[in-house]
Amino acid sequence: MEVHLFEVFEPGQYTYIGRVELTGEPYQERQPDAAGNPRQVWVFPLRVVDVVAPVAIPAELINRRLEEKEKQARRLDEQELRRRIHFSRPEAASRKVTITTYERNPYVAEYARRRANGRCQLCHKPAPFLNPDGEPYLEVHHIDWLSRGGEDTINNTVAPCPNCHRKMHILDLAVDREKLKREING
Numbered sequence: 001m002e003v004h005l006f007e008v009f010e011p012g013q014y015t016y017i018g019r020v021e022l023t024g025e026p027y028q029e030r031q032p033d034a035a036g037n038p039r040q041v042w043v044f045p046l047r048v049v050d051v052v053a054p055v056a057i058p059a060e061l062i063n064r065r066l067e068e069k070e071k072q073a074r075r076l077d078e079q080e081l082r083r084r085i086h087f088s089r090p091e092a093a094s095r096k097v098t099i100t101t102y103e104r105n106p107y108v109a110e111y112a113r114r115r116a117n118g119r120c121q122l123c124h125k126p127a128p129f130l131n132p133d134g135e136p137y138l139e140v141h142h143i144d145w146l147s148r149g150g151e152d153t154i155n156n157t158v159a160p161c162p163n164c165h166r167k168m169h170i171l172d173l174a175v176d177r178e179k180l181k182r183e184i185n186g
């Protein structure tokens with residue numbers, strides 16, 4: 001019997017991936033159902049055999065789904081975690097994705113880095129290391145994100161250290177935004 005794989009990245013939207021075949025023995029494991037109650041399921045290890053045309057999925061959707069899976073993984077006990085690793089394939093799966101990039105102005109970025117003068121504009125600590133050219137390594141960040149309609153101007157651009165930069169994207173705190181705006185606009 002031919003088996004075809006469809007994946008769901010957004011509820012109700014089915015993306016055709018291609019025909020698949022079995023690559024290993026089916027096995028059973030416990031997984032939560034829609035209500036979060038554990039139940040026994042059969043898992044069929046598959047691989048896509050003929051891809052008609054590689055489907056490019058927005059990277060954002062892939063990342064959101066991965067974050068969701070990582071969140072679920074945090075709730076597994078040690079034994080279940082080890083079991084799942086045991087049944088995992090060693091090679092990382094790859095896929096084509098589409099990415100929307102915002103082309104930032106290199107002069108604005110350079111200005112922001114010079115203004116920071118080697119120190120993170122959020123925590124005020126010196127850059128954690130020097131880049132291969134021997135300059136303090138700081139990143140460039142838009143206080144109001146470009147993806148949310150923020151402007152690519154020197155009044156919206158700062159130079160944080162990598163830690164603070166990650167923090168701003170993961171926690172997205174108003175208090176940090178206010179602090180940075182005061183920092184550069186006086």
Ligand SMILES: [Zn+2]
Nearest residue numbers: 120123161164
């Ligand atoms: Zn910092």
Ligand SMILES: [Zn+2]
Nearest residue numbers: 140141142165
């Ligand atoms: Zn950023």
